Amino acid sequence: MTVDKRIGLGIAYAILSLLSVVMIFPFLWMLLSSFKDATQIFQPGLFPSDPTFENYIAILFSGNSRFPRWFLNSAIVATCTTASVLFFDSLLGYTLAKFEFPGKKIIFLLVISTLMIPTEMLVIPWYAMSRAMKWGNTYWGIMFPGMISAFGVFLMRQFMTSIPNDLIDAARIDGMGELRIFMKIVLPLVSPALATLAIFNFIGNWNAFLWPLIIASKPRMFTLPVGLANFSGEAGSDWHLIMTGATVAMVPLIILFLIFQKQIVRGIAMTGLKG
Amino acid sequence: MTLAKKKAMTAYVFLAFPLVFFVGVRFGPMLYAMIRSLTDWSLLRKTNQFIGFDNFKAVLTDPVFLKSLGNTLRYAIVGAPIVIALSLGIALLLNRIIHARGLFRLIYILPYITPMVAVSWVWRWMYQTPPMGILNAMFSALGLPAVEFLISPDQALYSILAVNIWVELGYCTTVFLAGIQTIPMDCVEAAKIDGASERQIFVRIILPLLMPITLFLMIMQGIQFLRIFTPIYNMSSQAMGGPLDSTKSAALYIYQMAFTKFEMGRASAASLVLFAIIMVVTLLQLRIFDKKANNQE
Numbered sequence: 001m002t003v004d005k006r007i008g009l010g011i012a013y014a015i016l017s018l019l020s021v022v023m024i025f026p027f028l029w030m031l032l033s034s035f036k037d038a039t040q041i042f043q044p045g046l047f048p049s050d051p052t053f054e055n056y057i058a059i060l061f062s063g064n065s066r067f068p069r070w071f072l073n074s075a076i077v078a079t080c081t082t083a084s085v086l087f088f089d090s091l092l093g094y095t096l097a098k099f100e101f102p103g104k105k106i107i108f109l110l111v112i113s114t115l116m117i118p119t120e121m122l123v124i125p126w127y128a129m130s131r132a133m134k135w136g137n138t139y140w141g142i143m144f145p146g147m148i149s150a151f152g153v154f155l156m157r158q159f160m161t162s163i164p165n166d167l168i169d170a171a172r173i174d175g176m177g178e179l180r181i182f183m184k185i186v187l188p189l190v191s192p193a194l195a196t197l198a199i200f201n202f203i204g205n206w207n208a209f210l211w212p213l214i215i216a217s218k219p220r221m222f223t224l225p226v227g228l229a230n231f232s233g234e235a236g237s238d239w240h241l242i243m244t245g246a247t248v249a250m251v252p253l254i255i256l257f258l259i260f261q262k263q264i265v266r267g268i269a270m271t272g273l274k275g
Numbered sequence: 276m277t278l279a280k281k282k283a284m285t286a287y288v289f290l291a292f293p294l295v296f297f298v299g300v301r302f303g304p305m306l307y308a309m310i311r312s313l314t315d316w317s318l319l320r321k322t323n324q325f326i327g328f329d330n331f332k333a334v335l336t337d338p339v340f341l342k343s344l345g346n347t348l349r350y351a352i353v354g355a356p357i358v359i360a361l362s363l364g365i366a367l368l369l370n371r372i373i374h375a376r377g378l379f380r381l382i383y384i385l386p387y388i389t390p391m392v393a394v395s396w397v398w399r400w401m402y403q404t405p406p407m408g409i410l411n412a413m414f415s416a417l418g419l420p421a422v423e424f425l426i427s428p429d430q431a432l433y434s435i436l437a438v439n440i441w442v443e444l445g446y447c448t449t450v451f452l453a454g455i456q457t458i459p460m461d462c463v464e465a466a467k468i469d470g471a472s473e474r475q476i477f478v479r480i481i482l483p484l485l486m487p488i489t490l491f492l493m494i495m496q497g498i499q500f501l502r503i504f505t506p507i508y509n510m511s512s513q514a515m516g517g518p519l520d521s522t523k524s525a526a527l528y529i530y531q532m533a534f535t536k537f538e539m540g541r542a543s544a545a546s547l548v549l550f551a552i553i554m555v556v557t558l559l560q561l562r563i564f565d566k567k568a569n570n571q572e
Contacts, residue, residue, distance in 0.1 A: 009371065009372065016365070016369065019365065019383070020379060020382045026386075026401060027385065027397070029409055088293050092289070094289075095286050099289075100279070102283070104286075111297060114301040118546070120526045120529050120530075120549060121543070121547065122305065124304075124539055124546065125303075126304060128307075128539065129304070148296050153293075207392075209390075209391065209392055210504055214530075214534055225390050228393060228396070239407075242396050246394075246396050246397055250389045250393050253388055253390065257384075264384065269452070
């Protein structure tokens with residue numbers, strides 16, 4: 001390696017490391033702040049002079065804290081929508097990839113074109129609909145707009161096309177029912193794609209803000225992001241509690257991220273899903 | 276029944292529920308919003324009269340809406356290109372290094388997968404004025420003057436924009452890096468043997484081959500920034516888009532019109548204007564990139 005190249009490489013590492021600091025520092029600062037009490041939080045210096053778990057006890061275990069309930073709500077909403085998306089998106093993707101029927105192209109185009117409709121416009125009719133149906137402050141009300149994701153349909157259809165037709169036909173000749181073919185033969189073959197879709201959908205729903213903010217007006221039905229926004233808006237200068245709440249909202253995602261980093265990186269690289 | 280017919284029947288059965296969903300939860304509501312934007316629909320009054328384009332006239336002459344549109348365009352026109360340029364640069368650097376590539380990439384993705392609400396409040400805490408804000412504490416330690424960040428009508432928009440850029444950076448970098456790694460290396464090697472400089476290789480080979488990905492990211496990021504809502508809601512005082520409406524985006528305006536003023540018809544009209552802007556910007560980008568791609572050939 002020439003000297004020039006080495007210097008270039010050194011500069012590359014230096015820039016990338018500096019950037020890493022910029023990306024990580026806010027998380028570190030949040031974490032450090034969460035171990036400070038009401039007076040330490042305003043003292044200069046990075047590290048807490050007398051680290052305390054009080055904030056976590058107040059947020060997670062005190063009787064009047066709503067964080068545990070919000071945590072549960074977010075877990076329920078993210079899990080149920082993800083289960084629904086996995087089933088219907090792969091079913092739709094499979095049908096659009098492996099069946100021939102009149103109107104197939106139009107249906108595919110219709111599904112994909114829904115990606116262009118901005119949520120900001122849809123929330124208004126959704127809200128009117130939820131009022132009429134009395135879905136306000138229910139889990140179903142929070143979840144129904146996300147039960148099927150058009151992006152997931154697109155993704156699953158791509159994967160389904162690579163399944164050999166012979167395999168499906170052989171199962172048909174053996175007398176297997178269509179739904180059983182889908183569940184027992186097709187789904188296991190696309191499990192990597194399912195894993196990617198699952199993790200992205202879970203993250204997306206865990207982080208979702210605009211619609212849950214509108215549909216949940218009672219604190220007991222807030223999701224974690226809505227609860228955190230509300231709590232922080234009212235906490236005034238209790239930054240130590242706000243930072244603890246933020247940490248609590250992030251920890252499950254950071255754990256998921258570390259476990260499923262491969263699927264996440266692959267998912268983004270494949271085209272990237274958001275929102 | 277023939278096999279083909281039977282298969283078609285199965286397909287329709289499988290499609291039944293999802294189609295009801297897409298019509299009932301996407302297309303139906305879209306049409307509903309379009310129709311109701313022509314009425315004086317409000318949750319506070321019992322009236323529901325057809326008023327033609329009065330809602331559109333009202334929002335398009337509302338200085339607050341015009342200001343929010345201007346802000347939205349500023350978020351998109353400043354934000355999206357910065358994200359694209361920075362992430363391309365970072366991806367090229369990542370492609371060049373040998374060790375710790377995966378680790379760096381992982382660190383950069385972290386802000387993208389964490390909740391925007393939580394991230395917004397962390398930055399709001401860091402942006403505080405002296406002596407509370409850590410950023411201002413660092414500046415003063417370096418002998419720099421204090422920065423107002425979120426409380427200044429001139430700086431607040433860019434302070435929020437910076438957070439959004441920080442969030443989207445890792446996503447775009449990952450997409451670019453995946454794109455760079457599909458470029459055939461023998462192509463680059465051949466050019467090197469023919470005496471092409473690094474600069475020439477970049478401009479003549481790598482950049483044109485990355486054109487489709489750049490277009491995809493420009494459009495996606497453009498839409499993302501045009502719809503910006505969550506960081507503004509969480510980083511401006513009382514979620515109002517202040518100071519002095521200086522950070523209010525069109526999405527926040529629509530939210531306030533619909534869910535704090537309950538003027539649903541007017542909010543629908545505003546949301547259609549935003550929809551139209553998103554469509555125009557997307558089509559414009561498609562055309563510009565099309566021309567550029569054609570010129571290169």
